[in-house]
Amino acid sequence: MIKLIASDMDGTLLDSNKNINPEFNQILADLKYKNIIFAAVSGRDIVSLKNVFKDIDEDIILASNNGNLIVYKDEVLFENYIEKEKIAKIAQIVRKNSRRFTMYCGKDTMYSESIIPVIIGIKYKLKIKVVKDITKIDDKIIKVTTFGKEKVINKSLEAFKGLKDELMITPSGKACFDICRLGGDKKQAIEILQEKFDIKYDETMVFGDHMNDLEMMESAFYSYAMENAKEEVKDKARFVAKTNDENGVIEAIKEVALKKEATI
DSSP, X not given: OOOEEEEOIIIIISOTTSOOOTTHHHHHHHHHHTTOEEEEEOSSOHHHHHHHTTTSOTTOEXXXXXXXXXXXXXEEEEXXXXXXXXXXXXXXXXXXXXXXXXXXXXXXXXXXXXXXXXXXXXXXXXXXXXXXXXXXXXXXXXXXXXXXXXXXXXXXXXXXXXXXXXXXEEEEETTEEEEEETTOSHHHHHHHHHHHTTOOGGGEEEEEOXXXXXXXXXXXXXXXXXXXXXXXXXXXXXXXXXXXXXXXXHHHIIIIISOOOOOO
């Protein structure tokens, strides 16, 4: 019996227009009736996740920043910050390669040493504070995100190779990558939830599409890659769901967890 379902957001639960299918509300009610926990496990920051689910049942667990900040009913279940000395190393590399395209995510606030993320963030309803020196702020950083064109991403990833044994560095979308504390991936988040709610590996269902979902595929027997997922994720997953634009997550939940007939 499935007791925990965890889904990535962009490219997975959300369609290409960043919307959740209206049927999700009923699915969530059905899961709640069966005492099945639902968790959104995303690279997004906590404010963005709360905005996505603002009109939906509050019983959803929000595991933001690749699972490094987990919140349930406004209670923090887990928080995992990058060490201060590592932030200094990251900032040094960022300033040489991608200062204008990098955001630093705190628990409640996002920061940048450039005005460009602030302007771009308006489109996505992100509130980003410009600071002169990220290492001097009175806050702790959970995740660092660099975005932009392929040339920017590739150049920055190359520059960070020397820190691959000190930090978790992973592509999180077509045009961005994330940096978190070493070991701070979505698999860790699933294992924390499994331990807290006494849920086993074979009682867990997960969905993902991109490289920051890769480790999570190892945390559940019912591991699903979306049809639109990266091939590496498909290779790691046990099952494949329909694409995010075909309501793949909900259809798989209906068929496997709720034993309902999938929509043709």
